Amino acid sequence: MSNYETLSDISLTSLLKDGDDSAFTEIYRRYSKKLFIMSYNYCKNKETAEELVQEVFVGLWDKRDLLNVQKLQPYLATAIRFSVFKAIYKERRRQEIINQNITIDHAHFEEKLHAKFLQELINESVEQLPEKCNLVYRYSREEGLNNREISEKMKISEKTVEAHLTKALKSVRRYLNDNGIFILLASSALEKIIK
Known part of the structure; x- marks a missing residue:
């Protein structure tokens, strides 16, 4: 050994x-x-x-x-x-x-591929969020609701909506970073520039 x-x-x-x-x-x-x-x-x-x-x-x-x-x-x-x-x-x-x-156009499809892969990872990270945090994130990012609309829909304060959204975004960033996605995408972008 x-x-x-x-x-x-x-x-x-x-x-x-x-x-x-x-x-x-x-x-x-x-x-x-x-x-x-x-x-x-x-x-x-x-x-x-x-x-x-x-x-x-x-x-x-x-x-x-x-x-x-x-x-x-x-x-x-x-x-x-x-x-x-x-x-x-x-x-x-x-x-x-x-x-x-x-x-x-290969570059166009490469971009679509990266976007699809990134979205898959984001979805994985969002699934791991606590229920209300997950819901706030989805209302904001998937349905395009603003904080006031989310607050009314969920019957919580706008400050609570902001707190949940901040927590969700930090969690998603941490998940992507822990999985090395920023390095993978950056190196892929660098390869395009070098070629």
């Missing part, structure tokens, strides 16, 4: 940021099988699942100096879901294009 096997994810992440390839190897050893299972469960193709896991780990190594992750497992799980979602979406679009014989 190597010394790295006893290290916490936080310690491994810190070492990885410094370019420690043994830390990277240990992270790969810990999580590659789990990520493969997640990937395979989504895409149902062994080769694709393996490629996506490799893609996530190559991305992790390439962007190691940008890492600001407290919880490595949720970050990697989000990264693999994002990669799978992107691969499935691209394959579907490719099939549609072949079937319809049309040209496509």
